Amino acid sequence: MNSQTELDALSASVSTPTVSARAKSTPSLLKYRAMIFYRFALAILGGYLLASLSAMVIAKTFADYRASAAMASTLLAFCIHCATFIWVFMVNKTFKASLGIVVPCIILLIILKMMGK
Numbered sequence: 001m002n003s004q005t006e007l008d009a010l011s012a013s014v015s016t017p018t019v020s021a022r023a024k025s026t027p028s029l030l031k032y033r034a035m036i037f038y039r040f041a042l043a044i045l046g047g048y049l050l051a052s053l054s055a056m057v058i059a060k061t062f063a064d065y066r067a068s069a070a071m072a073s074t075l076l077a078f079c080i081h082c083a084t085f086i087w088v089f090m091v092n093k094t095f096k097a098s099l100g101i102v103v104p105c106i107i108l109l110i111i112l113k114m115m116g117k
Helices: 004-013 019-061 066-090 094-115
Strands: none
Touching: 019 066, 019 094, 066 094
């Protein structure tokens, strides 16, 4: 069957993770945690910004009916904020999540500026 030297050679080729291999996984863990923290901050702050800008645009669009416009825009803002929070964590790429928040915010800000006071 197998001689002792062949078994020793087999066991030497299969090595266990060393301390340096564990040290390499630590920055990966820190990078992952930083990415999750960034997504959380993006979901909270970016979602709030997107929801508030959309509420302002909706309220200004239907300014003739002030009470209804305020109520509708507030309710839609809550829905947009919740949907944004879920969407930020659903997207695979962090950059795509960032663009998905920043681009609509810029578009809504331009629309809001064009509407004027």
